[in-house]
Amino acid sequence: xxxxxxxxxxxxxxxxxxxxxxxxxxxxxxxxxxxxxxxxxxxxxxxxxxxxxxxxxxxxxxxxxxxxxxxxxxxxxxxxxxxxxxxxxxxxxxxxxxxxxxxxxxxxxxxxxxxxxxxxxxxxxxxxxxxxxxxxxxxxxxxxxxxxxxxxxxxxxxxxxxxxxxxxxxxxxxxxxxxxxxxxxxxxxxxxxxxxxxxxxxxxxxxxxxxxxxxxxxxxxxxxxxxxxxxxxxxxxxxxxxxxxx
Amino acid sequence: xxxxxxxxxxxxxxxxxxxxxxxxxxxxxxxxxxxxxxxxxxxxxxxxxxxxxxxxxxxxxxxxxxxxxxxxxxxxxxxxxxxxxxxxxxxxxxxxxxxxxxxxxxxxxxxxxxxxxxxxxxxxxxxxxxxxxxxxxxxxxxxxxxxxxxxxxxxxxxxxxxxxxxxxxxxxxx
Amino acid sequence: xxxxxxxxxxxxxxxxxxxxxxxxxxxxxxxxxxxxxxxxxxxxxxxxxxxxxxxxxxxxxxxxxxxxxxxxxxxxxxxxxxxxxxxxxxxxxxxxxxxxxxxxxxxxxxxxxxxxxxxxxxxxxxxxxxxxxxxxxxxxxxxxxxxxxxxxxxxxxxxxxxxxxxxxxxxxxxxxxxxxxxxxxxxxxxxxxxxxxxxxxxxxxxxxxxxxxxxxxxxxxxxxxxxxxxxxxxxxxxxxxxxxxxxxxxxxxxxxxxxxxxxxxxxxxxxxxxxxxxxxxxxxxxxxxxxxxxxxxxxxxxxxxxxxxxxxxxxxxxxxxxxxxxxxxxxxxxxxxxxxxxxxxxxxxxxxxxxxxxxxxxxxxxxxxxxxxxxxxxxxxxxxxxxxxxxxxxxxxxxxxxxxxxxxxxxxxxxxxxxxxxxxxxxxxxxxxxxxxxxxxxxxxxxxxxxxxxxxxxxxxxxxxxxxxxxxxxxxxxx
Numbered sequence: 001x002x003x004x005x006x007x008x009x010x011x012x013x014x015x016x017x018x019x020x021x022x023x024x025x026x027x028x029x030x031x032x033x034x035x036x037x038x039x040x041x042x043x044x045x046x047x048x049x050x051x052x053x054x055x056x057x058x059x060x061x062x063x064x065x066x067x068x069x070x071x072x073x074x075x076x077x078x079x080x081x082x083x084x085x086x087x088x089x090x091x092x093x094x095x096x097x098x099x100x101x102x103x104x105x106x107x108x109x110x111x112x113x114x115x116x117x118x119x120x121x122x123x124x125x126x127x128x129x130x131x132x133x134x135x136x137x138x139x140x141x142x143x144x145x146x147x148x149x150x151x152x153x154x155x156x157x158x159x160x161x162x163x164x165x166x167x168x169x170x171x172x173x174x175x176x177x178x179x180x181x182x183x184x185x186x187x188x189x190x191x192x193x194x195x196x197x198x199x200x201x202x203x204x205x206x207x208x209x210x211x212x213x214x215x216x217x218x219x220x221x222x223x224x225x226x227x228x229x230x231x232x233x234x235x236x237x238x239x240x241x242x243x244x245x246x
Numbered sequence: 247x248x249x250x251x252x253x254x255x256x257x258x259x260x261x262x263x264x265x266x267x268x269x270x271x272x273x274x275x276x277x278x279x280x281x282x283x284x285x286x287x288x289x290x291x292x293x294x295x296x297x298x299x300x301x302x303x304x305x306x307x308x309x310x311x312x313x314x315x316x317x318x319x320x321x322x323x324x325x326x327x328x329x330x331x332x333x334x335x336x337x338x339x340x341x342x343x344x345x346x347x348x349x350x351x352x353x354x355x356x357x358x359x360x361x362x363x364x365x366x367x368x369x370x371x372x373x374x375x376x377x378x379x380x381x382x383x384x385x386x387x388x389x390x391x392x393x394x395x396x397x398x399x400x401x402x403x404x405x406x407x408x409x410x411x412x413x414x415x416x417x418x419x420x
Numbered sequence: 421x422x423x424x425x426x427x428x429x430x431x432x433x434x435x436x437x438x439x440x441x442x443x444x445x446x447x448x449x450x451x452x453x454x455x456x457x458x459x460x461x462x463x464x465x466x467x468x469x470x471x472x473x474x475x476x477x478x479x480x481x482x483x484x485x486x487x488x489x490x491x492x493x494x495x496x497x498x499x500x501x502x503x504x505x506x507x508x509x510x511x512x513x514x515x516x517x518x519x520x521x522x523x524x525x526x527x528x529x530x531x532x533x534x535x536x537x538x539x540x541x542x543x544x545x546x547x548x549x550x551x552x553x554x555x556x557x558x559x560x561x562x563x564x565x566x567x568x569x570x571x572x573x574x575x576x577x578x579x580x581x582x583x584x585x586x587x588x589x590x591x592x593x594x595x596x597x598x599x600x601x602x603x604x605x606x607x608x609x610x611x612x613x614x615x616x617x618x619x620x621x622x623x624x625x626x627x628x629x630x631x632x633x634x635x636x637x638x639x640x641x642x643x644x645x646x647x648x649x650x651x652x653x654x655x656x657x658x659x660x661x662x663x664x665x666x667x668x669x670x671x672x673x674x675x676x677x678x679x680x681x682x683x684x685x686x687x688x689x690x691x692x693x694x695x696x697x698x699x700x701x702x703x704x705x706x707x708x709x710x711x712x713x714x715x716x717x718x719x720x721x722x723x724x725x726x727x728x729x730x731x732x733x734x735x736x737x738x739x740x741x742x743x744x745x746x747x748x749x750x751x752x753x754x755x756x757x758x759x760x761x762x763x764x765x766x767x768x769x770x771x772x773x774x775x776x777x778x779x780x781x782x783x784x785x786x787x788x789x790x791x792x793x794x795x796x797x798x799x800x801x802x803x804x805x806x807x808x809x810x811x812x813x814x815x816x817x818x819x820x821x822x823x824x825x826x827x828x829x830x831x832x833x834x835x836x837x838x839x840x841x842x843x844x845x846x847x848x849x850x851x852x853x854x855x856x857x858x859x860x861x862x863x864x865x866x867x868x869x870x871x872x873x874x875x876x877x878x879x880x881x882x883x884x885x886x887x888x889x890x891x892x893x894x895x896x897x898x899x
Contacts, residue, residue: 056505065834089334097594102330118569120509135500158569287649324587363655371641382622384455
């Protein structure tokens, strides 16, 4: 029996035609962190510095979680890229007192930076702890200030932020598609992490399209979702690595 | 109608005061022409007097109803005014709506009780009034308004029942 | 006293003069002082403020000023100056917030619940308790502002029609918090003020100068007519009834800040009653501590007697027993279920890095319950003060462990963390403690601390009655 592991579209009130989702193939991930760097570059995510990182205040929208397995000399490292799971039943959304986070019709968990007043309730409610907070004013020491992406707003201090599935790229691709009249092709939209992954471990696309690459991969026997038992119904699907228990 | 006179007397004890008031009633002084001021609450019936009908409970109920409506509006209507979908929950659900409605009902009840009681007591009132300072020292002050011919009888009643400092009251700023 | 003939079946009683026992003689409401003497005894501390009082005010003011500086420092530089991080997004600020809301519950317990139950030992305490509630809520209300990342936008949580056409999210527990705490603050302050009006009239009649003007303004023209008393009584009864569901709901709502998330050890249905009973416990203990101190510093030994501390101590003990029951109910279910993350959290709490705090919490919350079972300890001011402060230390630790102890671990071990408060957090928290004590100290000298009219009303009800060889106090139901 084929196990369809995909986020349910029917729980969406205003379900549009598209349902963005991501598949992460853990067999291909080498833990190189290129996706992390690319995300920082694309989304104007600041680098917090050594001291703040040691205090647990890194601001990676996508992070590589590394777990060690086994005893020396048979030690293995398992890598798992964790980003905002864009949960359909997101526990972070109902708790924001000012509606700074809500669910779009395409299944994205959107964060509205200029509405956030920094209660950090969403950060505590997220079971994956993917939401990061701007503890100080974000700084971009030279020459990082030269490469800021004009499509993404710079956040001030006191605001929560997280992976948005590169919504600026989604919107740009949709505008281009409607301007040119051609439908949006599968694989035409690539978030920054995908684009820079050397081993193509991340795949992105429309889960509502049964022919798309992500939909076909989601049917794999290796497919699972992180912390599925919590009922958050994430849109990020992982494929088990070959010989791992992850 | 002849001119009204006023007398103020202070008593030390409640039974004497009640007897004096009974005697005043018999003399023809109406209940609403007598004002009893005390530093400690005594029930009206302790002096054989008429218990006032209060509008306060009605004010409180009206306030509670207003709070209920306002709470319902905030909880049930405002999410639809600028609709934002929240993952996992419908736009309006029972439990949060119940909490908000309950709290606003209580808030309105409390505020309307306070404002209602002040309104019904005609507070704040900083003008001059008839008063005697000994009231807060435990005395019971009786202020009687009567038609002029009755003055001597009223004075006699107050004296025989143990009234002290019997005098024509002056309006004082409180 | 009434000299009823005894239905003794014929045996003649020896004609001895009956003396009330010492315990009975010591009762406040049977005292033979005149009303004027009581007035003066209560007004005296308001006039006698010695140098020690002003030194205390100065120290407290300095701590508050330093705390305000720390808060402004935090607003200027950002929340990063506090010790919170990912995953411990909430730290001491929220723990102290919950603590202050908890403290505020004792006031209503004493003045509303005991008024409805017609327990006369509440009479000298109600004003002090209600003041504690109001000031604790004021301090609590600061924390939702203090912990905001962008505090200058706090007003977006207020539901008002605006040019964005946006409303706040009423499904968020923080919104429930805001309205509930606001309601409770308004309720307890108005309740405090209403019951104060007759005593403002008393103070107005016995003072002059700036005091006279102040009390005259606050007395609103009160004369004590029967109509006024009747309306006041009715309003106080309505308040007493209405404020009880408010106070029960406020701390339940605060507990739901944690319980509605799916964070392990937070997502527990027992949180609402557990928090409420913990609040009553810590609040009553704080009240006992305050009363012991006030009795000594304001020389109110005449009004706050061993009968009051005895009864209050019993209430604290019962609340403590309730707390233990609810704590155990929550704990056994979590421990038995063996969920891996919860098991790790419990281990961390009982024998890991948080163990010193956990054992402090349990000792400080459980031991006093045992000691308070003894009347000698309840009525000994020094012991009661020590136990009460110990209870509050324990309850504060409990709040802290719940708020940030349980955020240190979660489902993905890569994201476990630790929390260390910084000087900014400690300063701001000290500011609220000093601010509370400062407000309370000033209040106790500006306003008659003991509700004089309630004591006089109580004395009107109480008399001595003979039952056999005993002279017993009797309360008349004249309401």
